[in-house]
Amino acid sequence: MTPLYLSATLRRLEADYAQHEPPLIELAGKSIAQWLLARYRGSRFGVLVGPGNNGADALACARRLREAGQALHCLVPLARKALSSPDAALLALSGLQVVDSAGLSECDVIVDGLFGLGLNRRLDTSITGLLEAIDGFGKPIVAIDAPSGLDSDRGVPSPVALHATHTLSMLGAKPGYYTAAGRDYCGEVHLIELLPPTAARPAADAQLIDTQPNAPQLHRQHVSHKGTYGTLAIFGGSAGMTGAALLAGRMAAKSGAGKVYLGLLDPVLGVDVLQPELMLQAATDLVKRSDLDLAAIGPGLGRSQAAQALLQQLLASDLPLLLDADALNLLSSAAELQQQLRTRTAPSIITPHPAEAARLLGLPTNKVQEDRLAAARELQARLNTAVLLKGSGTICADCAGISINGSGNGALATAGQGDILSGLIASLWLQGLSPIDAARLSAFVHGHAADDWRMQHRNGLGLCASELIEPIRTLLNR
Ligand SMILES: NC(=O)C1=CN([C@@H]2O[C@H](COP(=O)(O)OP(=O)(O)OC[C@H]3O[C@@H](n4cnc5c(N)ncnc54)[C@H](OP(=O)(O)O)[C@@H]3O)[C@@H](O)[C@H]2O)[C@@H](O)CC1
Numbered sequence: 001m002t003p004l005y006l007s008a009t010l011r012r013l014e015a016d017y018a019q020h021e022p023p024l025i026e027l028a029g030k031s032i033a034q035w036l037l038a039r040y041r042g043s044r045f046g047v048l049v050g051p052g053n054n055g056a057d058a059l060a061c062a063r064r065l066r067e068a069g070q071a072l073h074c075l076v077p078l079a080r081k082a083l084s085s086p087d088a089a090l091l092a093l094s095g096l097q098v099v100d101s102a103g104l105s106e107c108d109v110i111v112d113g114l115f116g117l118g119l120n121r122r123l124d125t126s127i128t129g130l131l132e133a134i135d136g137f138g139k140p141i142v143a144i145d146a147p148s149g150l151d152s153d154r155g156v157p158s159p160v161a162l163h164a165t166h167t168l169s170m171l172g173a174k175p176g177y178y179t180a181a182g183r184d185y186c187g188e189v190h191l192i193e194l195l196p197p198t199a200a201r202p203a204a205d206a207q208l209i210d211t212q213p214n215a216p217q218l219h220r221q222h223v224s225h226k227g228t229y230g231t232l233a234i235f236g237g238s239a240g241m242t243g244a245a246l247l248a249g250r251m252a253a254k255s256g257a258g259k260v261y262l263g264l265l266d267p268v269l270g271v272d273v274l275q276p277e278l279m280l281q282a283a284t285d286l287v288k289r290s291d292l293d294l295a296a297i298g299p300g301l302g303r304s305q306a307a308q309a310l311l312q313q314l315l316a317s318d319l320p321l322l323l324d325a326d327a328l329n330l331l332s333s334a335a336e337l338q339q340q341l342r343t344r345t346a347p348s349i350i351t352p353h354p355a356e357a358a359r360l361l362g363l364p365t366n367k368v369q370e371d372r373l374a375a376a377r378e379l380q381a382r383l384n385t386a387v388l389l390k391g392s393g394t395i396c397a398d399c400a401g402i403s404i405n406g407s408g409n410g411a412l413a414t415a416g417q418g419d420i421l422s423g424l425i426a427s428l429w430l431q432g433l434s435p436i437d438a439a440r441l442s443a444f445v446h447g448h449a450a451d452d453w454r455m456q457h458r459n460g461l462g463l464c465a466s467e468l469i470e471p472i473r474t475l476l477n478r
C-alpha cells in the first residue's frame, strides 16, 4: 500500500517544511534533474515553466541540467509572479527563453512544469491550445508533480491535460494519478520523496493498493471441511441473463467458497455442466434455506417485481449481503429499500459501476466521475455500507477509509467482469476476510490478472470475463 495525499494535505506538509534547508524546491529541482539525466542525458530538453512553484521546480531543474551541460529551451507562457535572481539570470541567457511552442517542438524531451498542485480553475483556450500542440509533438513528456491540466486530487482534465510519459511525484503520491482519467494522463508514476523517510508526515487521505494484500485467513488448515469455508447463495439469472449468475458462481467456486448455490429468477437450468459443483435452484426456494452464511444479489437479476421482493427479503434477513447490478438499480428507485439497507445490523457491501452509483446518488454519471472519492465516501455514509466503486481506479470505501486499486486496464471494459468480481468478493468474504478486505483483494487480483493478460494482447481487445477465473485462482494461490 502507498499513501495518497490530497493537495490540501500536501499544502500543510509544505508549510511545515517552509524553512527547510535546502528549500524543498531546490531538492525537487535537483531530484528531477538527476532523474532526467539518468534517463535522457544528451537530449535537448524543452522545459515548460509555469507561473507558480511547479514552474519554480522546473527552473531549479533547468539550472541543474544546464550545469550538467545539457541543451535546453524554456517556454514561459504565463508571467511568473516571483522570479529568484538565479532563475532570472537563467532565463536571461540568450536563446533560452522560447516565446512560442515552435521552439519546443525541436526538443527531444518535454519537461512539464506548467501547473502542479496549484491548478485552481479551468484552463483558457490559449493554454489548452498550447497543451494540445505539445501533446501533438509526439515527444516524451515528463510531468513534474502532475501532467499540466490534470486535477491531481480527482484525476480529471480541466478540460484538457498533457499526456505524460512519466510523472515525477513530489513529496507524496496523489489520488488523481490512479483514478478517473488519471491513469491515461500520467504514464509511469515515479515517487520522489524529497523528505527523509523519518520525517513527520500527515495521515494519508487514501491508500493505493499496489501489491496483493495479504490474506492469511485464506490459508487452509488440514482439519477443515467444505462447511468450514461457508455456504454462499448468489441470486440473479433472470430470463436471458443466466450467464451472469453462472459467472459469479463459477468464480466463487474457483476461489474457495465451501458451497455455492445459485438462486435463479428464471430457473431454466438444473445444472451447470461446465461447473457441476454449483447447486442451482429457483430463487424463491433458495431464499428459504436456513443454512446460508452469505448472500450476493444482482448478477443478471433484472428489475421485475419478483426481483424486488427477493431484494426486500434479503435486506430484511440477517445474512451478510453483497448488492450488485440490478439490485442497486432497484435500490436507487425505492427509498424504503435504502432505509432497509441503512438500518441493517448484518454487514453489507455494494459494488456499483459509475452509472449505478450515479442513480443511487441522484446525480448524472459525469458528476460521479468528476469526484470518484467523494462519490464513494458519500455512498458509504448515506447507505451505511462498504462500497466498491468500479471504473478506472476502483475505489474501496468503508467507515475506516478509502483505497484505490492500482491494478487493471481497459481490457476489463467487457460484459461479465462485474459478475466475476461479485462472486470473488462474496467468496473471499465468506472465507473470513472483512467485506472491505475482500473487496480490496478481489479488485487487485482481478486487475492483476487482466494486466498479465494484456502483456500478451497489446491492444487489450476481446478479454472475456470467464477467461480470468483461472488466472485469478492462480494469483490467490501464489
Ligand atoms: N512549496 C513547496 O515547498 C513545494 C512545492 N512543490 C511544487 O510546487 C507545486 C505547487 O506550486 P503552486 O502552489 O505554486 O501551484 P502551481 O501548480 O505552480 O500553480 C499555481 C499557479 O498557477 C496559476 N493557475 C492555476 N490555475 C490556473 C489556470 N487554470 N490558468 C492559469 N493559471 C492558473 C496560479 O495563478 P493564481 O491562481 O495565483 O492567479 C498560480 O500562479 C507543486 O505541484 C510542486 O511542483 C514541490 O516541489 C514541493 C515543495
Ligand SMILES: [K+]
Pocket: 054, 112, 113, 114, 115, 116, 143, 144, 145, 146, 147, 148
Ligand atoms: K506539471
